[in-house]
Amino acid sequence: MGKTNFYASLFRDSKKELGKTRTLILLAMFMALSIIISSFRIRTPFFSVSMGPLIKMYVGLLFGPVTGAAYGVTLDILQFFISNTGDAFFPGYTLTETLGVFLYGLFFYKRPLSLSRVLVAKLVVVVICNILLGTLWISIMSGKAFLFYLPVRAGKNMIQWVVDSLVFFVIARSLERSGVTRMIRRS
Numbered sequence: 001m002g003k004t005n006f007y008a009s010l011f012r013d014s015k016k017e018l019g020k021t022r023t024l025i026l027l028a029m030f031m032a033l034s035i036i037i038s039s040f041r042i043r044t045p046f047f048s049v050s051m052g053p054l055i056k057m058y059v060g061l062l063f064g065p066v067t068g069a070a071y072g073v074t075l076d077i078l079q080f081f082i083s084n085t086g087d088a089f090f091p092g093y094t095l096t097e098t099l100g101v102f103l104y105g106l107f108f109y110k111r112p113l114s115l116s117r118v119l120v121a122k123l124v125v126v127v128i129c130n131i132l133l134g135t136l137w138i139s140i141m142s143g144k145a146f147l148f149y150l151p152v153r154a155g156k157n158m159i160q161w162v163v164d165s166l167v168f169f170v171i172a173r174s175l176e177r178s179g180v181t182r183m184i185r186r187s
Contacts, residue, residue, distance in 0.1 A: 010109060014064025023063060026184065030059055031075050035082060056097075057122070057168050058175075060104025061113070062184060068105035072098035092137040100129045113176060115169050122165040130157045 017023045038052035056075075060068040076097040080089055107121035135153045139146040175181045 010064060010106070011066055014066035014068070014105060014109060017063045018067040018070055023067060027059070027063070027067070027071050027074075030055055030071070031078060034075060035079055038079070039083065051167075053100075053164055054168050054171065056101045057104045057108070057118075057164075058172060060101050060106075061108035061172060062181070063105065064109035065102045065105030068101035068109075069098045072101035075101075090137060090141060092133065092140070096129045096133045096137065099133070100125045103128070113169070113172055115165075118169045118172075119161075119165045122161050122168070126157045126161045130160075 034052050034055040037055065038050050041050040056068075056072065059071050063071070073094060076094040103125050104121060107117060107124070111117065131150070131154050135146055135149045138144075138149050138153075142149075172181070
């Protein structure tokens with residue numbers, strides 16, 4: 001199967017996932033888990049650390065890019081309404097969340113899980129979504145220059161890239177070996 005056929009199949013199969021009742025139920029459960037886990041974060045003056053991205057990575061692995069993108073849009077909007085701290089809604093952040101889960105789906109869906117694949121996928125998401133787009137949105141919202149935020153955000157995200165990648169790989173591999181991933185896919 002050529003790359004074109006592989007990607008066509010990948011998108012088609014992921015879109016089919018979105019039409020299944022069981023998938024919608026699982027996505028709702030993952031959203032609830034993500035919202036709960038994301039509320040427990042370690043905050044410092046320079047950055048915060050959350051386990052929420054690990055669930056997004058797993059959703060991409062299970063359901064692919066199309067369903068992952070739908071998950072990202074819905075989760076971001078839902079989180080805005082549930083945990084709004086008085087900030088205005090900004091669609092750039094929704095785009096970033098959507099693109100992130102979409103990219104995880106491209107890298108992980110129907111592909112063997114390896115540490116190198118996880119590191120590359122997370123690096124792509126970190127650079128495009130977190131460092132470039134995230135910094136752009138903060139710059140727009142705050143009125144400060146892009147380059148004002150870039151160094152600190154890049155440093156924090158490069159550290160987080162390694163941590164998230166290793167933690168996700170260990171957890172996802174454990175879920176695969178224990179049969180949980182296979183059970184979720186079959187149910």
